[in-house]
Amino acid sequence: MSEKENIVIEMKGVNKSFGKQRVLIDANLSILAGKVTVIVGASGQGKSVALKHMLGLIKADSGEVLIYGNDIKKMNKAELYHARMNFGALFQGAALFDSITVFENVALPLRERTKLSEKQIREKVLEKIDMVELEGSEDKYPAQLSGGMRKRVGLARALVLDPQILFLDEPTTGLDVKMSKEIYRLIYSLHNKFNFTSVIVSHDVPKIFKLADYVALMANSTVQGLMTQEDFQLSPNPVVKDFIEEIMGKIYNSGV
Amino acid sequence: MNFLQPFEKIGELALDKLAFAGRMGIFLAMSIKNLFLPPYKLWPVINQINFIGSKSVFVIMFTGAFTGMVLALQGYYALRQFGSEGALGSAVGLSLIRELGPVLTALMVTGRAGSAICAEIGIMRNSEQLDALECMAIDPFKFLIVPKFIGALICLPLLTSFFDFMGVYGGYVIAVKLLGVNEGAYFQGMFKSVIWDDINMGIIKSFCFAVIIIWVCAGRGYFLHFEKEGFGAEGVSRVTTKAVVMSSVAILVWDYLITSMLI
Numbered sequence: 134m135s136e137k138e139n140i141v142i143e144m145k146g147v148n149k150s151f152g153k154q155r156v157l158i159d160a161n162l163s164i165l166a167g168k169v170t171v172i173v174g175a176s177g178q179g180k181s182v183a184l185k186h187m188l189g190l191i192k193a194d195s196g197e198v199l200i201y202g203n204d205i206k207k208m209n210k211a212e213l214y215h216a217r218m219n220f221g222a223l224f225q226g227a228a229l230f231d232s233i234t235v236f237e238n239v240a241l242p243l244r245e246r247t248k249l250s251e252k253q254i255r256e257k258v259l260e261k262i263d264m265v266e267l268e269g270s271e272d273k274y275p276a277q278l279s280g281g282m283r284k285r286v287g288l289a290r291a292l293v294l295d296p297q298i299l300f301l302d303e304p305t306t307g308l309d310v311k312m313s314k315e316i317y318r319l320i321y322s323l324h325n326k327f328n329f330t331s332v333i334v335s336h337d338v339p340k341i342f343k344l345a346d347y348v349a350l351m352a353n354s355t356v357q358g359l360m361t362q363e364d365f366q367l368s369p370n371p372v373v374k375d376f377i378e379e380i381m382g383k384i385y386n387s388g389v
Numbered sequence: 390m391n392f393l394q395p396f397e398k399i400g401e402l403a404l405d406k407l408a409f410a411g412r413m414g415i416f417l418a419m420s421i422k423n424l425f426l427p428p429y430k431l432w433p434v435i436n437q438i439n440f441i442g443s444k445s446v447f448v449i450m451f452t453g454a455f456t457g458m459v460l461a462l463q464g465y466y467a468l469r470q471f472g473s474e475g476a477l478g479s480a481v482g483l484s485l486i487r488e489l490g491p492v493l494t495a496l497m498v499t500g501r502a503g504s505a506i507c508a509e510i511g512i513m514r515n516s517e518q519l520d521a522l523e524c525m526a527i528d529p530f531k532f533l534i535v536p537k538f539i540g541a542l543i544c545l546p547l548l549t550s551f552f553d554f555m556g557v558y559g560g561y562v563i564a565v566k567l568l569g570v571n572e573g574a575y576f577q578g579m580f581k582s583v584i585w586d587d588i589n590m591g592i593i594k595s596f597c598f599a600v601i602i603i604w605v606c607a608g609r610g611y612f613l614h615f616e617k618e619g620f621g622a623e624g625v626s627r628v629t630t631k632a633v634v635m636s637s638v639a640i641l642v643w644d645y646l647i648t649s650m651l652i
């Protein structure tokens with residue numbers, strides 16, 4: 134592959150079991166710099182688990198996860214944290230800190246990891262909160278928000294340090310159609326502006342394809358290749374074919 | 390094959406306990422390491438002092454007073470049989486300062502703050518808040534656990550001394566005002582028999598108990614995801630109960646060990 138040097142994160146032959154359940158079997162996936170990689174697949178197929186491997190939160194039973202070419206398992210804590218300085222992550226359940234306000238949630242990474250003044254922090258946080266259209270909710274607590282609003286706070290928090298790699302686990306699940314569109318538009322425009330890398334787990338097929346440079350399908354406990362979305366929709370792989378048919382009906386797949 | 394099953398179960402259980410001990414060991418090591426690593430922040434520590442200390446002051450003083458009162462009452466009738474009511478002051482003072490002050494304070498703090506700490510961290514584990522911290526490259530030990538250790542190390546000796554003070558005063562009220570023991574004898578006996586070593590022992594104990602409380606309670610919450618039944622609200626409540634029991638037992642056992650070493 135000529136794009137070898139452009140790989141920021143790579144999973145190589147990753148196996149992972151929880152007890153007797155094998156969740157990942159020989160999973161291979163490369164995340165390319167500056168591209169949007171979308172991971173699709175039915176619920177419970179291990180999409181979130183794969184994402185957590187890339188974040189270094191779950192250690193593989195066997196196989197390698199490389200961040201900028203370095204094996205996560207061989208990194209010490211300082212090196213892992215150094216790599217994560219470039220990450221922004223939105224969890225499936227948003228994982229907001231529930232005993233502090235929305236404002237403080239978004240401000241936390243700035244307070245802990247930068248030396249910005251209170252005024253600069255305030256500016257940055259409010260900018261991100263505006264971006265996800267939550268102005269006026271700064272002083273609310275996470276428990277006082279709807280699921281979709283929590284997701285958006287999580288997105289603001291993931292973006293607040295201007296990350297180089299953005300991990301989004303189902304960013305639009307629980308949002309209405311209009312808000313989903315807004316979020317897609319936001320991610321799209323951020324990409325054009327800052328050219329970062331993103332990994333997005335989503336159920337929102339086929340809409341999410343518009344955003345995707347590459348698509349990977351999680352099925353049968355593994356990654357079924359990594360393709361551009363055109364290739365994905367015409368893929369001869371029977372597992373991918375089944376998925377496409379199930380989601381979008383036969384017409385998409387007729388190949389004509 | 391079946392006759393091996395009991396042995397398999399025993400082996401599994403032993404491995405579980407061993408893994409648990411290992412995790413807790415790592416937890417303490419990580420906490421101590423992060424205690425000395427920068428950055429040092431004051432606000433989180435002050436918050437913890439407020440939570441562990443200030444909010445426990447009233448209940449500690451209250452229990453302290455009643456403990457001193459009952460000691461005086463019991464001691465009076467026991468000592469009177471030998472005609473040595475004069476030793477009441479030193480009996481109350483010594484039992485409070487060496488034993489009951491540190492132990493009962495630690496048990497109260499376990500119940501009040503330890504349980505809350507375990508639940509707080511357990512919920513953060515369950516709802517992926519600890520993972521979120523990790524992803525932001527914020528060390529949960531530095532950010533969450535270390536301030537609790539420092540807070541407890543500052544608060545426990547102070548709370549213990551409040552407990553002792555109130556106990557001595559409560560004992561005084563019962564002995565002198567109610568039972569008619571000579572006031573001079575009560576305090577003089579106490580001042581004569583309580584020496585610096587006794588106070589030292591009380592302080593060392595309360596430092597140790599501070600470590601035990603945070604170690605056990607925060608540790609059990611932190612490793613909630615390793616518990617077999619650590620899911621949801623019930624998982625948190627179950628592990629909190631376990632943490633309180635374990636912390637209390639550890640306090641009493643450690644109290645015996647440390648007493649036998651220092652006496």
Ligand SMILES: Nc1ncnc2c1ncn2[C@@H]1O[C@H](COP(=O)(O)OP(=O)(O)O)[C@@H](O)[C@H]1O
Nearest residue numbers: 151156174175176177178179180181182183351
């Ligand atoms: N911490 C865990 N312990 C045990 N099983 C887990 C854990 N996390 C995920 N799983 C299991 O792994 C499978 C994949 O989960 P997940 O990655 O969350 O699916 P999804 O593709 O919907 O994101 C599921 O069957 C789930 O039950």
Ligand SMILES: [Mg+2]
Nearest residue numbers: 180181225302
């Ligand atoms: Mg998921």
